[in-house]
Amino acid sequence: xxxxTSIVTAYTLFGYxxxxxxxxxxxxxxDLVSWTTMLHAYAQHGYVQEARALFDQIPCxxxxxxxxxxQAYVQNxxxxxxxxxxxxxxxxxxVSWTTMxxxxxxxxxxxxxxxxFDECRERDIVSWNAMIAAYTQVSNLEEARELFNQAPRKxxxxxxxxxxxxxxxxxxxxxxxxxxxxxxxxxxxxxxxxLAYSVHGYLDLAWELFSTMPVxxxxxxxxxxxxxxxxxxxxxxxxLVHEMSEQGLYRD
RNA sequence: CGGAGUUCU
Numbered sequence: 001x002x003x004x005t006s007i008v009t010a011y012t013l014f015g016y017x018x019x020x021x022x023x024x025x026x027x028x029x030x031d032l033v034s035w036t037t038m039l040h041a042y043a044q045h046g047y048v049q050e051a052r053a054l055f056d057q058i059p060c061x062x063x064x065x066x067x068x069x070x071q072a073y074v075q076n077x078x079x080x081x082x083x084x085x086x087x088x089x090x091x092x093x094x095v096s097w098t099t100m101x102x103x104x105x106x107x108x109x110x111x112x113x114x115x116x117f118d119e120c121r122e123r124d125i126v127s128w129n130a131m132i133a134a135y136t137q138v139s140n141l142e143e144a145r146e147l148f149n150q151a152p153r154k155x156x157x158x159x160x161x162x163x164x165x166x167x168x169x170x171x172x173x174x175x176x177x178x179x180x181x182x183x184x185x186x187x188x189x190x191x192x193x194x195l196a197y198s199v200h201g202y203l204d205l206a207w208e209l210f211s212t213m214p215v216x217x218x219x220x221x222x223x224x225x226x227x228x229x230x231x232x233x234x235x236x237x238x239x240l241v242h243e244m245s246e247q248g249l250y251r252d
Numbered sequence: 253c254g255g256a257g258u259u260c261u
Contacts (some may be wrong), residue, residue, distance in 0.1 A: 001254085002254050003254080004254090008254090009255080032255075034254080036255040037254075040254095060257050062255095063256080064256050066256085067256040067257070068255075068256045069256090070256085070257090071257070095257045098258070099256075099257045102257060102258070103257095105259085126257060129259070130259090131258085131259070132258085133258060134258090136259090156259085157258060158258090158259085191260070191261075195261090198260090218261045222261050226261085248254045
């Protein structure tokens with residue numbers, strides 16, 4: 001069952017829905033993981049009815065499956081259906097709540113999102129990150145900062161969200177401050193900071209950070225290349241592209 | 253590390 005499901009997953013990741021479905025249908029035994037995988041694939045490709053039909057066939061549902069169905073609804077704009085499903089989930093956890101909250105965020109209902117977030121007692125770090133990001137997306141940096149300060153824990157995504165938000169709103173100093181307040185050196189936040197420097201024209205600082213970060217991932221390579229390109233230094237960028245491919249990394 | 257939610261390329 002495990003290896004069959006892995007292959008189904010592989011098909012869905014490459015967008016081969018027909019193959020995935022056909023293999024899924026021929027699976028001798030299906031368990032909750034394979035059901036959820038298929039349901040999630042339907043959702044990703046916008047097949048809400050198919051997802052629901054599948055969902056209704058499944059006898060014993062766990063919270064993963066419920067939440068996948070919830071995600072199928074909210075991702076495809078069916079917020080009301082999503083909400084009533086949400087109310088029916090037997091054991092809602094932080095993921096279910098955050099999925100619902102995020103559904104409201106993505107459809108512009110920040111009020112309802114925040115209301116739900118405040119009611120929720122199953123909040124984990126991802127819930128906080130989602131709510132913080134929601135405020136940065138509507139340029140409400142004050143509220144984002146407020147939540148950031150209240151957040152019981154912070155991970156690289158938390159920091160990264162704030163660093164980028166400040167950079168995008170021309171608050172380079174705040175970005176810098178965040179970056180240096182952050183414990184440890186996360187590659188994603190380095191990339192965020194490199195991008196911040198470069199869009200403000202500080203190529204030297206961007207390069208300095210890039211070359212001193214512990215390990216350069218493909219995101220930071222892409223960002224530094226973009227930095228040189230956009231600042232009119234195409235030949236340096238080309239050299240970096242070459243170096244990058246020598247490291248076995250790919251450009252986006 | 254066979255399945256669900258958050259930031260970025």
